[in-house]
Amino acid sequence: MATALKNTGEPMLCAIDFSNLHTILRSLYDEMMPLCSEMSGVAQGIAGLGALFYVAYRIWQALARAEPIDVFPLLRPFVIGFCIMFFPTVVLGTINSVMSPIVQGTAGMLEGQTLDMKKYREEKDKLEYEQMMKDPSTAYLVDDAEFDRQIDELGVTEVGTAAGMYIERGMYKMKKAIQNFFRELLEMLFQAAALTIDTIRTFFLIVLAILGPIAFAISVWDGFQNTLVQWICRYIQTYLWLPVADLFSTILAKIQVLMLQNDISELTNNPNVDLDGSNAAYTIFMIIGIIGYFTIPTVAGWIIQAGGMGSYNRSINNTAMTAGSWGGSIAGGVAGNVAGRAGKLLK
Secondary structure, three states: OOOOOOOOOOOOOOOOOHHHHHHHHHHHHHHHOOHHHHHHHHHHHHHHHHHHHHHHHHHHHHHHOOOOOOOHHHHHHHHHHHHHHOHHHHHHHHHHHHHHHHHHHHHHHHHHHHHHHHHHHHHHHHHHHHHHHHOHHHHHHHOHHHHHHHHHHOOHHHHHHHHHHHHHHHHHHHHHHHHHHHHHHHHHHHHHHHHHHHHHHHHHHHHHHHOHHHHHHHOOOOOOOHHHHHHHHHHHHHHOHHHHHHHHHHHHHHHHHHHHHHHHHHHHHOOOOOOHHHHHHHHHHHHHHHHHHHHHHHHHHHHOOHHHOOHHHHHHHHHHHHHHHHHHHHHHHHHHHHHHHHHHHHO
16 A cells, blocks of 8 residues: 655655565455355355255246246345355456556546655655754754864854854754654554555455455355445445555545645745744644555445445435425324314204
8 A cells, every 4th residue: 555655755753664574465365365266165055955945946936926936036145156166266356357548547646745745755855954054043954064064163252152153053953853753653643544454454455355255155145145245335335445545545645745745935035934833733634644544445345235225325215204204194184183173064
């Protein structure tokens, strides 16, 4: 899973190649897929027994009612059995092929925003350095040669001034070091949150894929037909965690790009601008991003739901139907009362 902070050229707090870890997870999924075939034998036995009862019950029911036998519904267990036999190719291959363009599209969006963010960050750092170099009172804080030159120009009697310059330069470096430390720490936590989501997603996909033939086989039995739809729904929901995470990272990267553009504009128009507020806002957005990453499974569940609606929509529909029935009964009672009174008046 790509994140908004990969390939930014910044040194991380610890040498962890997160992109390599995400690649390992992709390889893990591919390596575990052959295990689906080991479940196919058990699934075929369960599906075969279920198909026997499924077909026999419907034929017996049609004969008992002296009705013609409808052959088309009887093909359902045979189609499911075919899917079980070629599960990795027919089922997983089809779903992954359909969903792959979505993953590639969101990854491309993220890559474009990440490259823009890197470019603007380098431009901002360059402008900030140039602005400080233009002012002799701040040039020695960022340039070693300028600092040495100003120290050499001081006389013997200006020891206090030299000591103050050393202290100010040390405080400036300490401030920058603390800012970089917290920024790199938050960036590492941000990427760790992304890795956590990707790891859980990969584990869920592997479990769903390996036990998928069993779910298909159980769906042959009467009373468990919804198992097939639920399995497909859960698999697609879990698969969508990656593109949703990329979209989430794209939004955060775009926010950072807008902040960097604003900082560049401020540095260009106002040489004395203080960017500490911008750095604080960057930290806040990083914290929001870390927390928001763990809402990705919920957002993915909003995209696809088995049956076409969630519990919230069902409760709304049930409430509307109840209100409609109450309204109908009240209207019927009022109409009956009016009709009764009108009848009495006519008598």
